[in-house]
Amino acid sequence: MTLPGVLLLDAAGPEAGALARAAAARGHRVHAATTAAACSGYGPELKGLLAGHIVTDFARPGRALDEIAAYARRHGVGAVLTVNEYLTELAAYLCAELRVPGNDPGRARAARDKAAMAKAFAAAGVRAPHTVLVRDDAGLRAALTDPQVGFPCVIKPLSGAGSAGVTVVTGPAGVAAAADAARATAGMYDSGADPRVLVQAYAAGTEYSVESLTQDGTTTHLAVTRKQLTDGTTRVETGHSLPVHLPPAMEANVYREAAAAIRAAGIRHGASHTEVIVDTDGRCTVIEIGARLAAGQIGVLIQHALGLDIWTALLDAALARPAALAPTAHRYATVRFITSDRAGRLTSVCGFPTTGPGVPFVRWRAAIGSLVHEPGANSHRLGSFVVTGTDANEVEERADALVRRVRIHVEPTSPNTGQVRPASTSAIAP
Ligand SMILES: Nc1ncnc2c1ncn2[C@@H]1O[C@H](COP(=O)(O)OP(=O)(O)OP(=O)(O)O)[C@@H](O)[C@H]1O
Numbered sequence: 001m002t003l004p005g006v007l008l009l010d011a012a013g014p015e016a017g018a019l020a021r022a023a024a025a026r027g028h029r030v031h032a033a034t035t036a037a038a039c040s041g042y043g044p045e046l047k048g049l050l051a052g053h054i055v056t057d058f059a060r061p062g063r064a065l066d067e068i069a070a071y072a073r074r075h076g077v078g079a080v081l082t083v084n085e086y087l088t089e090l091a092a093y094l095c096a097e098l099r100v101p102g103n104d105p106g107r108a109r110a111a112r113d114k115a116a117m118a119k120a121f122a123a124a125g126v127r128a129p130h131t132v133l134v135r136d137d138a139g140l141r142a143a144l145t146d147p148q149v150g151f152p153c154v155i156k157p158l159s160g161a162g163s164a165g166v167t168v169v170t171g172p173a174g175v176a177a178a179a180d181a182a183r184a185t186a187g188m189y190d191s192g193a194d195p196r197v198l199v200q201a202y203a204a205g206t207e208y209s210v211e212s213l214t215q216d217g218t219t220t221h222l223a224v225t226r227k228q229l230t231d232g233t234t235r236v237e238t239g240h241s242l243p244v245h246l247p248p249a250m251e252a253n254v255y256r257e258a259a260a261a262i263r264a265a266g267i268r269h270g271a272s273h274t275e276v277i278v279d280t281d282g283r284c285t286v287i288e289i290g291a292r293l294a295a296g297q298i299g300v301l302i303q304h305a306l307g308l309d310i311w312t313a314l315l316d317a318a319l320a321r322p323a324a325l326a327p328t329a330h331r332y333a334t335v336r337f338i339t340s341d342r343a344g345r346l347t348s349v350c351g352f353p354t355t356g357p358g359v360p361f362v363r364w365r366a367a368i369g370s371l372v373h374e375p376g377a378n379s380h381r382l383g384s385f386v387v388t389g390t391d392a393n394e395v396e397e398r399a400d401a402l403v404r405r406v407r408i409h410v411e412p413t414s415p416n417t418g419q420v421r422p423a424s425t426s427a428i429a430p
């Protein structure tokens with residue numbers, strides 16, 4: 001019997017690579033829909049796994065849909081997956097077009113465009129920050145006088161990701177720069193900056209995410225993840241830890257809001273990542289939802305802490321086969337992201353861990369000589385590593401100790417020329 005083909009929308013990155021490996025190991029022919037630029041960066045292992053690919057332009061989703069659907073029909077594709085946040089809506093439309101298991105295309109925008117998300121959450125009664133869509137400066141001034149917003153508030157782009165262009169604004173002085181940052185942040189396949197921004201009430205509390213897998217409309221919450229973030233006006237993730245065991249009433253509350261968000265975003269077959277903030281009274285506010293497995297090595301954490309083959313589970317969900325989701329391990333896992341505390345040229349790195357017992361994953365991605373940034377978005381991460389173990393506190397302590405050993409040297413560059421200035425500095429990654 002010929003197994004259905006599996007199509008990945010954008011096969012770049014470690015998560016897509018893991019999916020491709022899982023599908024190929026099961027005997028599926030794996031295909032990729034990709035842009036010309038992304039395709040040229042595919043490494044030999046991925047190329048060896050792919051039975052074929054189609055080059056398309058994701059910036060023109062209507063045309064991409066037609067082209068990919070025609071390709072998928074020719075190649076007997078029976079499952080479509082993506083781990084690229086920007087392609088989840090296209091994936092839903094493609095699944096509907098091909099009549100393969102997928103999310104509701106009519107609702108899929110809600111997991112991609114934060115204005116649509118706020119509307120869908122409000123309509124479905126999901127507890128979420130009050131959100132005002134602002135089109136110009138007059139709208140911005142009006143939003144800031146809205147009693148449901150106030151200061152602090154959050155100004156963010158509609159279709160960004162990775163925390164780019166998101167600012168926590170504590171008073172009127174920070175508004176103009178925050179709005180400019182949000183307007184200047186275009187989504188991965190957007191043609192240009194968007195003059196519209198969102199102004200959102202600030203939700204105070206502790207930030208978590210809920211990692212879930214929905215199969216034929218039934219959701220299993222796999223884990224709650226605690227997020228470690230920078231403080232201040234930009235909130236950039238510095239680490240994730242899972243599983244977090246919340247008090248039962250709080251956990252029930254968090255799962256209820258996550259499930260409501262999953263329904264509101266039309267997620268029927270596949271992973272989701274719901275970001276929430278829980279305040280001191282246990283109230284849970286949903287910040288956003290993604291119709292995909294979480295990025296930032298959360299898949300690796302699930303694999304090592306819970307003993308789940310998350311990649312095969314995602315494949316099963318996309319094929320509408322029952323996925324094995326019962327944990328086979330009861331461990332803890334955490335990831336740390338290494339960033340530079342200053343902008344400049346990276347001249348050396350030492351002390352970055354290697355894989356070994358309790359450190360199953362390391363990834364360094366910044367080349368020596370490349371320009372690095374102060375942490376303003378997730379794309380400014382230089383590297384990451386995962387620590388696992390049987391005791392949650394020991395895992396955190398070990399990860400923190402490993403972070404302290406990492407030393408990076410960054411030469412400041414002249415703001416205008418990008419030339420290295422003579423003074424040399426050293427930085428310890430946070
Ligand atoms: N309304 C809010 N109240 C409090 N904090 C917020 C709010 N909105 C955003 N944040 C903070 O800013 C971070 C980034 O915001 P958001 O998740 O909306 O952007 P993003 O670009 O989708 O980020 P990512 O892709 O990293 O999840 C959040 O994780 C949170 O720490």
Ligand SMILES: [Mg+2]
Nearest residue numbers: 163275287288
């Ligand atoms: Mg987020």
